[in-house]
Amino acid sequence: MSFDYIKSYYGVDVKRGQRVEAYGKPGVITGADGQYLRIRLDGQKHSNNYHPIDGINYVPEIAVDTGKNS
Template identity: 40%
Template sequence: MTSTMEWIRRTYDVPARHGMRIEFDGKPATIVGAGGGYLRFRIDGEKRRTVGHPCYRIVYPAIPEPVRPRGWCKHCMQDRAMTADGVMGRHHWSGRNYSGSRSYRWSKPCPGVGEPPWKPVRNLTHPGEQREATS
């Protein structure tokens, strides 16, 4: 089972994380949670939380690209490092089998190792509101 925040990162290609500082409608804010596909954040100086879509009027800080390319594993649906060949690197998985019971007592190598990723990880500041690069 994945968290809502992880689902938001995977679906909208945004780097949203709990406690991350963002800009909402030009005002500084802090992400305090997520639920139902929406982010919950607190705008500086306000008492109440605001709920907003991850791509609507939110500008995320620029995140540097990782040293090793990353992708979403088709099998475990996790953000994992890839090899230089563009396939999923070695990682472990302790998931459930189709009947819902634990298939392993301890984590085992993920069956997605060596497969191409479901999609690459991209850290967009925002698809429609990219910050201008300063020279």
């Protein structure tokens, strides 16, 4: 199981490096372990497993205007 499985089964499109809040604590997705996400909370050295739809808030990506198309 992987990110593809998580997307098809739970309907959440996730990727490594994506910012999240796990039970209100900020962190980053570091991988997938079976049906679980591996998330490293800010300030911690190691990742832990979290269920993709239980207590996880997916932080939207912010578009950065580089000014190159102006």
